Amino acid sequence: MERRRELLNKAMAEFLELPGDLVLDLPKITVVGRNELYLENHRGIIEYALNRLRINLSRGFLEIEGEELQIKTLMPEEMGISGEIHSIRFLD
Amino acid sequence: MSNRFLNQLAGIIKVNLRGERPEKIINLALSRGIHIWDIKKTDDGMHMKVKISGFEALENICEEYNYSLEVIKQEGVPFLKGLFVRRLGFWAGAVIFIAALYFMASFIWFIDVSGNQKVDKSRIIMTAARYGVYPGAPRWTFSRSEVEGAMLRDLNELAYVKIDIKGVKATIEVVEKIFPREEISGPCHIVAAKEGVVEEVLVLAGEAQVEKGKAVSKGDILISGVVYPQKNPFMEGVEEELEEKPSLVRARGQVKARVWYQGYGECRLRTEKILISGKKSSEIKLEIGGKTIPLKKAKIKNYDYSISEMKQKEIKTPLGSVRVYKTCWREQLKKITVYNEEEALSIAQEKAMKSLLKKMGKDKKIVNQKKRLLSSPSDSIIRVQLSVETIEDIARAEPINVSPNGN
Structure with a gap:
């Protein structure tokens, strides 16, 4: 049921050409250079260490690997990360 | 959005969160709307910043889940109070x-008088003091216009x-009144203001007492204000016993006389002068x-003379x-000047002229001029007279004191 609604929403968003991050709560990631990352529509932090950061998303989670990672800002919908980023991975 | 300046105003607390899986606390704080930023993992826990308003809520969460929360640093305006x-x-x-400065500034400490010529400065200051303007007077005790x-x-x-x-x-600024010169209206004599030899007498009113060539000294009556009635030359034979009373007039006239002035000047051939060098030190x-x-x-720098x-x-x-x-020390210097005789003479003469003119x-016309050397050639000093x-007018009006019994 949930799956079907999601699919419907996605189809609607595509049909109406609406951005996914607004309609479907999809994460939006902005990376500036190698040192800054902004993430919108997150669902909290799962794990935080200096070299690895896992962030919960509406579906699955995001894993950021790097060095000296630091959470610069943290708000219910938004977060900003700084530090040397090596990789960004989506995991289920 | 977090604004650094507004956060500073509100006050920031930097804390260290210790315990297993501090992410849990962060997520909880996030869900409860506590704004946290600058999260950094360190060896002994997790450093983060939180606003004062959110600190208590964060503390409650930590207590609830048995995490330890330690304040590391406090920043912002509310903590300036502690500094204060x-x-x-x-x-x-x-x-x-500041209060003392303001208080002291509301007194008068110095008084200066300007514009006075004949009236004594101390008299003006005394009068001002009587109406409340003196050194140390509070400003609110007098009104300027009233004192004026x-x-x-x-x-x-x-x-x-x-x-x-x-x-x-x-500063007391004054302007003096200029009084008109006193005019003698009653009867008066014309007397000599200086001693001299009368050269010319011009009588407008009164009776001349002197004539050309007569030497007069200061205060001598030149033109008398007491006029005796003249005898009638045509009635010589008739001796009138009745003596007429003299009449008093305001004598007027001009008396020109030769007046001498003397001036003396001297100059040493070798002079030692003590000059002030301008260096000074004060205590x-x-x-x-x-x-x-x-x-x-005082920093006295070995003054030879001071x-x-x-x-x-x-x-x-x-x-x-x-x-x-x-106390002020001024350095003095000795200056030795040597003149030859000619120079010394001219200097002495100049000095003599100066004293004479004084x-x-x-603005008087010099008719005749004489120079006399008083010193002998062997002297170390030149003296000149x-x-x-x-020729000048030596007339001066002097009122006649009329005594009650008439004279």
Whole structure:
């Protein structure tokens, strides 16, 4: 049921050409250079260490690997990360 | 959005969160709407920043889940209060200083008088003091216009008084009245103002007592105001026993006389002069209630000769009197000048002329001039006497004192 609604929403968003991050709560990631990352529509932090950061998303989670990672800002919908980023991975 | 400046205003607390899986606390804080930023993992926990408003809520969460929360640093305006309390003495001093400055500035400390020529400065200051303007007077105790008015009433010689107060200094500006010259209206004699030899007498009213060639001394009557009736030449034979009374007139006339003036001047062939070099050093001492406080020490740099002067000033305040002593040393230098005889003579002559002109007054015509050397050639000093002859009006009116029994 949930799956079907999601699919419907996605189809609607595509049909109406609406951005996914607004309609479907999809994460939006902005990376500036190698040192800054902004993430919108997150669902909290799962794990935080200096070299690895896992962030919960509406579906699955995001894993950021790097060095000296630091959470610069943290708000219910938004977060900003700084530090040397090596990789960004989506995991289920 | 977080704004650094607004956060500073509100106050920031940096904390260290310790415990297993601190992410849990972060997520909980996030869900409860506590704003957290600058999260950084360290060896002994997790550092993060939180606003003062959110700190208590964060503390509650930590307590609930048995995490330890430690305050590392406090920033922002609310914590400046602590700084203020810690330096209370300093702030109190600053406030007292400003208050004292303001308080002291509301007194008059110096009084200056300008514009007076004949009226004594001390008299003006005394009069001003009587109406409340004196060193140490509080400014609110007098009104400027009232004092000005009162001073004008007291000092008849003044036409205008203005008290200008600039900071702690009051400047009394005065303008003196110019009185018209006193005119003698009653009967009077014309007397000699100086001694001399009469050269010319012109009588307009009265009776001449002197004639050309007569030597007069100061105060001699030249033209008498007492006029005796003349005998009728045609009635020579008739001796009238009845003596007519003399009449009194205001004598008028001009008496020109030769007047001599003498001036003396001298000049040494070798002179030692002591000059002030301009170098000076001063010492200032303050005496308050029997205690002397040196404010400035003198740096005397081995003056060979020096002159010292001491100034003393007393300032009366409501809290007692303060004395300021100022001693000033001025360096003096010896200057030796050697003149030859000609130079010395001309200098002596110049000096003699100067002293002569001082006695004589300017704008008088010199008729004759004589120079006399008083010193002998072997003297180390040249002395010159200069005498000049002028012709001037020596007439001066002097009222006749009329005694009640008529004379």
